[in-house]
Amino acid sequence: MDHEESGKLCPRVQAAFELLSKKWTGLILHQLLEGECSFSDLERAVPALSSRMLALRIKELEAAGLVRRTVAAGPPIRVTYRLTEKGRALEPAMRGIEEWAQAWT
Amino acid sequence: MDHEESGKLCPRVQAAFELLSKKWTGLILHQLLEGECSFSDLERAVPALSSRMLALRIKELEAAGLVRRTVAAGPPIRVTYRLTEKGRALEPAMRGIEEWAQAWT
Numbered sequence: 095m096d097h098e099e100s101g102k103l104c105p106r107v108q109a110a111f112e113l114l115s116k117k118w119t120g121l122i123l124h125q126l127l128e129g130e131c132s133f134s135d136l137e138r139a140v141p142a143l144s145s146r147m148l149a150l151r152i153k154e155l156e157a158a159g160l161v162r163r164t165v166a167a168g169p170p171i172r173v174t175y176r177l178t179e180k181g182r183a184l185e186p187a188m189r190g191i192e193e194w195a196q197a198w199t
Numbered sequence: 200m201d202h203e204e205s206g207k208l209c210p211r212v213q214a215a216f217e218l219l220s221k222k223w224t225g226l227i228l229h230q231l232l233e234g235e236c237s238f239s240d241l242e243r244a245v246p247a248l249s250s251r252m253l254a255l256r257i258k259e260l261e262a263a264g265l266v267r268r269t270v271a272a273g274p275p276i277r278v279t280y281r282l283t284e285k286g287r288a289l290e291p292a293m294r295g296i297e298e299w300a301q302a303w304t
Contacts, residue, residue, distance in 0.1 A: 103297060103300060103301055104223075104225055104226055106300040106301075106304045107225050107296055107300045108221075108222060108225060109300075110296050110299065110300050110304065111216050111217075111219040111225075111296065112216075112220040114216040114220075114296075115213055115216030115217040115219075115220045116213075117213060118209075120209055120212050120213060120216075121209055180303045183299055183302065183303055184299055186295050187292065187295030187296045187298070187299045190291050190292030190295040190296075191212055191215050191216065191219075191292045191295075191296075192208060192212050193292070194215065194288055194289055194292045195208060195211040195212045195214075195215045196208055196211075197288065198264075198285045198288055199211045199214065199215065
């Protein structure tokens with residue numbers, strides 16, 4: 095990648111790092127990598143996280159196009175969350191940072 | 200990685216993402232991946248960045264153990280910056296996020 099290209103890419107890379115640097119976002123994405131989750135599945139997976147904060151994080155991930163919310167007609171109405179293709183595509187990069195953090199920090 | 204492990208790793212991964220989400224940090228690390236740089240080399244490589252901000256970013260990277268400053272006795276005294284082993288180890292993870300940002304954002 096030449097300098098001009100990396101200059102154009104820079105704000106987008108930075109935005110990706112900003113999103114992933116938010117508290118709990120990594121753990122939520124990890125849980126969703128295992129498959130579709132309900133809100134309660136996610137609450138159970140990250141017990142230290144309040145429902146309010148979990149709802150906020152999910153909204154951020156939806157806004158970034160990484161998570162898709164699905165409502166299945168009930169009764170009972172069932173709301174589930176799953177990664178989009180864009181969200182799943184983050185997996186190798188996330189693992190890369192995790193491996194680095196595990197080895198070096 | 201089981202849940203307990205990923206819970207322990209989470210704050211360290213988050214800290215790594217926070218560091219890398221700072222404006223210009225990615226471009227500075229990129230330049231240093233090419234090899235040792237003087238302050239002016241870095242200024243030339245990232246022209247939009249003020250000297251004050253560049254000095255701050257370098258100090259953050261030194262504090263994180265990613266960059267090492269070397270002073271060679273002069274005259275003229277020559278100050279150079281290079282990546283530590285920990286800094287170089289970030290390369291594949293950074294490339295991973297860049298490839299994702301390029302493909303998906």
